[in-house]
Amino acid sequence: MQKLSIGIIGAGATGIAAAWDLSRDGHDVTIYEAGAELGGLAAGFRDDHWAWSLEKFYHHWFETDTDIRALLTEMGLWDNVIFPRPKTSFWINGKIYRSEISPSALFLPQSPIATLRMGLFGVYLKLIKDGTFLEKFTAHDWMRHRMGEEAYGKFFKPLLIGKFGDQYQTVNMAWMWARVKARSLRLGIYKGGFQQALNDMGDKIRAYGTKIHLNSPVSAIDVQVRKPRLQVNGEWHTFDRVLSTTSPSLLLKLGGDALRNTDYGAQVANLKSIGSICVIFALKHSLLTDGTYWLNLPATSPDKAQSQFPFLALVEHTNWMDKAHYNGDVLIYCGDYVPADHEYFQMDESALIERFARVLPTFNNDFKPDWIRKAWAFRAPYAQPVPGINHSHNIPAIKTPLDGVYWASMSQVYPWDRGTNFAVEMGRRVARLMTEG
Secondary structure, eight states: OOOOEEEEEOOSHHHHHHHHHHHHTTOEEEEEOSSSSSOGGGOEEOOTTOSSOEESSOOOEETTOHHHHHHHHHTTOGGGEEOOOOEEEEEETTEEEEOSSSGGGGGSSSOHHHHHHHHHHHHHHHHOSOOGGGGGSBHHHHHHHHTOHHHIIIIIHHHHHHHHGGGTTTOBHHHHHHHHHHOOSSEEEETTOHHHHHHHHHHHHHHTTOEEESSOOEEEEEEETTEEEEEETTEEEEOSEEEEOSOHHHHHHHHHHHHHTSHHHHHHHTOOEEEEEEEEEEESSOSOTTOEEEEEOOOSOSSGGGSSSSSSEEEEGGGTSOGGGGTTOEEEEEEEEEOTTSGGGTSOHHHHHHHHHTTGGGGOTTOOGGGEEEEEEEEEEEEEEOOOTTGGGGOOOSBOSSTTEEEOOGGGSOSSOSSHHHHHHHHHHHHHHHHHO
């Protein structure tokens, strides 16, 4: 096999997985990461006196996530993964109701017929082996007609509105099928946090010769004499192959007119996505005292100002992971998905934190502002693709029209949702394509 020089843009799960296969096959791999740490959207941070890092945007694995399991097993790291079973719930009319399949589901605030239809709906989706055919329907219409107005309107419609805003009626049913199909009751995490997992994975690929440059944003992709090159900190580096794991907008920016002025570029430009906001609070006391880890909050309108809550989900991380890992802090995520031009991306960090903090007493009457020891806000303008009807026809190929340049992103992980498991699958798939020609 010919030895290739390969440049990778981005040290997230996709880039690391690709580098693992490529470097083990003897290729010369270099990764350029704009951030100060490995991980991309799965990266974490560690406050003073914490033993474990915490993800900037909540992450977990499902027991069905076979690709990350296979990769970590090959690396000798799978024994560091644990799968506790947390409690997930709905907030309805001021009360908490368990949302996973359990006897408590019989007591959801709806008619017995609606509960039965919702349960059968979930079982049916689980039994479908490949639900891609459902992409010709919107999730809104399909669930409304088959699950019924009552269950859909009370549980799933608010979740779709909260997730996709005013685009909620355009999302196809194949995406919803994949969400239900992949889900498991137990959720996995790496001992030490996802950042520890990524750091350990980084050490493994370095051992095979991969070079990783942090704080090294790529500013341009060019092709000279049929070989791609990357501009990093003002210098050009030439490779046999280049893999970009960036967002669609950044790919077009890096590729310039040579990429934008192609049918492929137009296809990339037409991809839709939304951003993610996470405000994290370190509290002195538990907020969700019933033990709930993940609390789904109702969204009655795409306009946040018209909904009861300014965010989609409240996650008490330390109802899943022992707070001893975080020096006794109770850690709360307040997470939301909004368009990149939403005011949440423009607000001052302290103002955003204050807006989210205002509603915390809703979940615990004893809450006082002095419970908050510290707070952080993280924002990512590209965090969730929005797959419309027949989305499979709109997905750009991994191989771009630029000679030797490949693109692998969460926008091409379909119908599966974004996440490190499918990022790993994508990375390993593109590694095979890059060495085939």
